[in-house]
Amino acid sequence: MTQTKTSPKLHHETTVIKSAIISRLIVLTLILLWRTLLSPYDTSAPINPNCLSNNTSQPNVDLQQQQQQQQHVLLPSLGSAIESSIVWDSVYFVRIAQCGYEYEQTYAFLPLLPLCISLLSRTVLAPLVPVIGQRAVLGLSGFVINNIAFVIVAVYLYRLSVVILKDHDAALRASILFCFNPASIFYSSIYSETLYALFSVGGLYHLISGKDVIAVLWFALSGFSRSNGIINAGYFCFQTMHQAYDAIFLRKRAFVVVGGALRCICIFVPFVAFQAYGYNNICLGHLPNNMSPWCKARVPLLYNYIQSHYWGVGFLRYFQVKQLPNFLLASPILSLALCSIVHYAKLKPEIFFSLGFCAPPEHKDSAAVFFSFAENSSNSRENRNLKARKQVTKDGASLLPEEYKLSAKQGYLSAAVLPCILHLGFMAATAFFVMHVQVATRFLSFSPPLYWFASYIMKSPGTGKRWGYIVWAYSAAYILLGSLLFSNFYPFT
Template identity: 30%
Template sequence: MYTARQKVYWFAINSRISVFLLQVVFNAICSDHYADAFKTPSDPNEKYLLLDGTIEFLLGGLTRWDAQYYIHIAKYGYTYENTLAFFPLFPLSLKYITVVLNNIGSLILSYSNIIVIIGFVINFICFVKATLILYDLTEVVFKNTNVAYRAAILFCINPASIFFTALYTESMFAYLTFYSMLESTSNNPCVFISLGLSTLVRSNGLINIGFPIYTWLRNLFTNTIPNYISENQLYHSNKKSLLFNFRHIFISVSQIISVIILSLLPFCFLQIYNYTEFCKLNYNSSFPLHVKQYAQNNNLLLLGKQEFPWCLFKMPIAYSYVQRKYWNVGFLRYYQLRQIPNFCLAFPILYLMMKCSICFIKEHKSKFYTLEFFTGETVKDKNHQVYPIEMFVFVMHGLFLTLFSIFMVHIQVSTRLLCSASPILYWYCALETMPKLSNDSKEIEYENHRNILSKWKVFFFTQQQYLCIEKLIFGYFLGYTIVGCFMFSNFLPWT
């Protein structure tokens, strides 16, 4: 018999194996589409060794689209201006682990394929850890094992599943983001480590800093200030106690300022590094000849060869400039008739995220006129409350990302962006698919008896009857998982 957390652990592993096998099959039975996309230049001097063909057959479907950029950065560093759109923690992890292990595998595998294997393993581990942390986070917020279990299982088959296994940053970012959320709920001062690392994986890691700020504000309103006011009423009789509480407020403020600064430091150092590397006109690049040749053939700007316009900005940050120049990212820039299919592709997740936000706001609308989201002084109606008040900061975070996706980014990217950054998608879908109980019913188990005894059987595989909403949600999650494996592994456009 398996506990809920053990079931989540094994299903996370089984789901990654399933996605891996699906992309192998789809990549084998269908020839790759010719995509006019970036492909890292191959080294003509790299030898084709014994197991290279096997690895390319098994993992080749996981190296499509943006994965090529991460492989390129791991092999050659930041060579072209457009590579600055991809943050360094994931590719540099590939690089340095590969350097360590290259001496072991270099006799049977090329350097490039060792990078691919390392990337697959990193994402496998990060995904399993992210799943378990999402389970723990959900238990903290909902205090309900059934919701935690169901949300974590849905995460394992989320609509962007292929990107959590491919050489993308989704798994690493989800792991660091969910971990930062969990540590923020307990006001851990060391949360700046995971927050800082998340800003080196994706740019939207910056808004994760809002979680410790929110927790600090809640503690300020619920503990520090009331204690200070209480002692202030006894000012004449207990001056030492008043001084102690004032010092406590000062320490609390200093702590949150330190967390913010330390969380932002890695991102700031990255911008300084980019400026130093790309904006020195006398920089003598020593890139391999095939890397330089690829730049000439594809009209790419090579480090050390040109003066880049963003270097002259008052705040010389390359990211937004590169996104706008190479991918036409900007406010409403993607609103074109020919992009209607991509809007349709992104519609389900945008609808679910907005629906969750609206339902939460409707349930707690009276609290938006008070400080109850920060003081926690509210009467909980267990018979009617579906969304706990602790969801507030997560809903605001998810709502911001949803609106940002609608107006700013390539709309089809919304699916993988939101699936890896916000837990409210899984919470809402878990609540919508939970069995409805009558008032006199006892709380159900998270799984039926047969499923509890199995490592891989879960509710949506063995459930005999489905409500319409359940069919839509399970169909959306599983459908996008399967179709995504087919499309991505064959270099076809996907989310």
């Protein structure tokens, strides 16, 4: 009897894991295929000049000894093949893992991925250094970390989707869509998207499970992986806003605001600490005339300066006629994001425009699972967390009973989806108005509402099948195009 009850949950998670592994194998195979059939646009990827200092990832080995090791590797052709796959921003991450932060512009790449690469290359994969060389091992470490982390992200997305959507079939469809998402090439390359997605989606899952401390830690790590990770503090802002309403109007206490503020500060700490680290290395100890301009600012913000000065990032700065192809390249993901937001706002205006304060009675339970809304308050914060954990256990974070009854009134249109919709809206607006718009495909690719909405419309009566073909064709085309262009050093996203 127990086995029968747990089989749907185990079967779906197994399917998600298999899909994630298969998708990674497909992407890696395509990379190898295109690298074999075509010549890369830029052949400088294997070039690896000496570090500017002896502060390398192997501090006990001097540069001369490292060069000797590099010249006497057992499989130089294999090492060269791995190094040639280190392209675009991957060069920065591997270089930072090997030599640290040598130049001002490298501080645009946050340190979590380089630290993980350095750690793995000096421990588990260290015996491979004499076989393929140090830089190849660093590159291999990046590939291993990101492809394994991707599988974990897919599982977290499935568990999160089950709780939010209250429909494990819809959760399965959304998770499989994520496994074959249009930005797949970046999740199997040496980019920070995978770790960012892991700690963002994982943090969100822990948040709805009532584990606020773990959620804060995971969101903080997402901000240590990519700068936009600090936006995850918005989930706690949203939670605190509703708890403050509860405290002020129902219980006449407002101390919850302090707790929410402290959680947000903890999420900001890793990113702010890294900016301070950059200020210490670049600005301190230099004469004013030799300082970089941002060092003299009243509030010295290294990351903003680098993005603006070296990459031309800024509000409306990308709105140029010559950038129209890049807007076209980003239009599918931006259109999907816009449709998901507009559809939710159109069908649930009372939830969307009231920010969840006026959620109808049938949505109260789902909202309470996510943020303990005021209408479902209990006597204490601990009781609220306990109630949320019990609800999560009941609704699917643990093993789902086979006879679990789905609610037709919830799913994608549940009040619990609202915070994710608002998060997606902010991210999409930033990608369109501020960033290089072509990066929107990978910038938004982790966002759960995209896959929840796609899963929702694929089952809609009438046009669902057609939309399903469109979504899958879009993903397949971008996987093929991305693996072809990106791996051969041609511009993609």
